Amino acid sequence: MPTMAILASSCRVFLLLAALTVGLVSGLTIQNDDPRIHYHGRWDDSPGTWWAGSGLKLHVQNAKTMKIRLGSLTTSPFAALGVSVNYEPFFTVNASVGWNDIPLPAAPRFKRSDKSVIRLNVEGWQNNRINLETIVLNRGAQLLPYKPSKLSFQFIGDSLSAGQYLPLGVDQAWPFLVGENFKAEHTINAQPGATLTDIPSYGNVHGVSFQFFKTEDTGYVWTSDHNYTTPWDFRRDRPSPTHVVIHIGANDVSQGVTPDQFVQEYLDFLKRLRTIYRTQSIFVFTPWGWPSADGNVWYYYDGKYEEIVRKQTALGDSRIFLVNTTGWVTFDDVFADNQHPNVPGHVKIANLFSEWLKDWGLRPERQWATLA
Ligand SMILES: *[C@@H]1O[C@H](CO)[C@@H](O)[C@H](O)[C@H]1NC(C)=O
Numbered sequence: 058m059p060t061m062a063i064l065a066s067s068c069r070v071f072l073l074l075a076a077l078t079v080g081l082v083s084g085l086t087i088q089n090d091d092p093r094i095h096y097h098g099r100w101d102d103s104p105g106t107w108w109a110g111s112g113l114k115l116h117v118q119n120a121k122t123m124k125i126r127l128g129s130l131t132t133s134p135f136a137a138l139g140v141s142v143n144y145e146p147f148f149t150v151n152a153s154v155g156w157n158d159i160p161l162p163a164a165p166r167f168k169r170s171d172k173s174v175i176r177l178n179v180e181g182w183q184n185n186r187i188n189l190e191t192i193v194l195n196r197g198a199q200l201l202p203y204k205p206s207k208l209s210f211q212f213i214g215d216s217l218s219a220g221q222y223l224p225l226g227v228d229q230a231w232p233f234l235v236g237e238n239f240k241a242e243h244t245i246n247a248q249p250g251a252t253l254t255d256i257p258s259y260g261n262v263h264g265v266s267f268q269f270f271k272t273e274d275t276g277y278v279w280t281s282d283h284n285y286t287t288p289w290d291f292r293r294d295r296p297s298p299t300h301v302v303i304h305i306g307a308n309d310v311s312q313g314v315t316p317d318q319f320v321q322e323y324l325d326f327l328k329r330l331r332t333i334y335r336t337q338s339i340f341v342f343t344p345w346g347w348p349s350a351d352g353n354v355w356y357y358y359d360g361k362y363e364e365i366v367r368k369q370t371a372l373g374d375s376r377i378f379l380v381n382t383t384g385w386v387t388f389d390d391v392f393a394d395n396q397h398p399n400v401p402g403h404v405k406i407a408n409l410f411s412e413w414l415k416d417w418g419l420r421p422e423r424q425w426a427t428l429a
């Protein structure tokens with residue numbers, strides 16, 4: 058046989074072997090129950106997300122490509138995911154049932170190391186269900202344990218905290234940004250349109266005083282595959298929150314909950330929260346109000362938030378604090394048509410509250426706990 062033919066045929070054998078190898082070992086497959094995945098927020102058993110901001114963190118080495126496979130309970134046609142590598146700004150990936158490529162941009166801040174942190178969460182207060190099956194990284198990548206921050210915020214609220222109307226949803230909302238400012242873990246249970254009081258309000262069948270204790274956000278009632286709630290097991294919040302922040306009441310007042318009823322509802326809610334968060338500091342926001350074009354700001358439940366904090370303190374609770382947000386938000390800081398904070402408005406609120414917390418005595422972590 059002429060030399061050229063031998064070369065060509067051994068070349069074909071080599072290519073065939075290479076193709077087989079690539080086909081069999083396509084990368085590092087991570088199952089959804091791998092304990093090195095750091096889940097945060099509210100996941101059901103499928104496992105699937107509820108509530109804006111729920112997601113996961115991965116600490117990886119030598120990761121270059123990433124794919125995730127989502128199951129049939131994922132929002133159709135897609136759920137918007139916020140993705141960030143090495144604490145760089147979040148960008149959106151619309152993820153659907155089946156395989157999804159998650160781009161991993163080169164992360165300049167850590168280029169001397171081949172380790173990185175990938176953060177991924179659902180951005181929307183609705184259409185926010187991802188049903189995670191598997192994650193596949195490139196061959197040669199390794200999954201490492203993720204170490205959470207010592208600081209961990211739990212935020213509770215309505216549309217004003219959920220990132221409604223923002224291009225990147227909750228990832229641009231003030232609670233998320235406060236968490237980032239402090240290099241903290243953060244979970245946000247905020248339901249647009251919802252009252253604190255457990256009454257129907259703007260499409261919600263329950264108030265936050267009910268829903269907060271459930272795995273599912275109020276979107277469950279619009280689904281046929283999961284039209285029920287399950288109790289949230291607060292031991293699954295890891296780490297347990299160190300600081301709890303509540304900004305609520307706008308929808309109670311528009312549903313006609315009287316000021317005195319509201320105070321009682323709030324005190325009952327705090328009593329129940331204290332069975333979970335026994336020693337954590339709890340921060341009660343006064344409303345920043347609804348600003349109008351003429352410069353006026355409409356405030357509601359005047360004096361009532363002060364009363365809530367005073368009464369809770371009188372019950373012997375020494376870790377409850379009023380955050381007076383009067384004057385924080387002007388017409389320039391909101392969308393003109395719905396008076397919800399716009400993108401710079403959320404940054405402003407986050408920075409004002411971060412300064413407030415620093416004055417109160419909370420120091421931001423100097424570095425993120427993973428990749429310190
Ligand atoms: C995600 O989908 C929305 C709605 O179709 C679209 O406006 C947006 O550009 C998409 N984003 C990306 C990153 O594909």
Ligand SMILES: *[C@@H]1O[C@H](CO)[C@@H](O)[C@H](O)[C@H]1NC(C)=O
Nearest residue numbers: 277278279280281282284285
């Ligand atoms: C979910 O159940 C409620 C009654 O419990 C019903 O009113 C609603 O229509 C159901 N939703 C769907 C999408 O089936």
Ligand SMILES: *[C@@H]1O[C@H](CO)[C@@H](O)[C@H](O)[C@H]1NC(C)=O
Nearest residue numbers: 343360363379381382383384
């Ligand atoms: C909240 O701040 C406003 C504006 O600075 C002030 O007028 C008001 O008295 C403050 N309320 C409380 C309870 O401190």
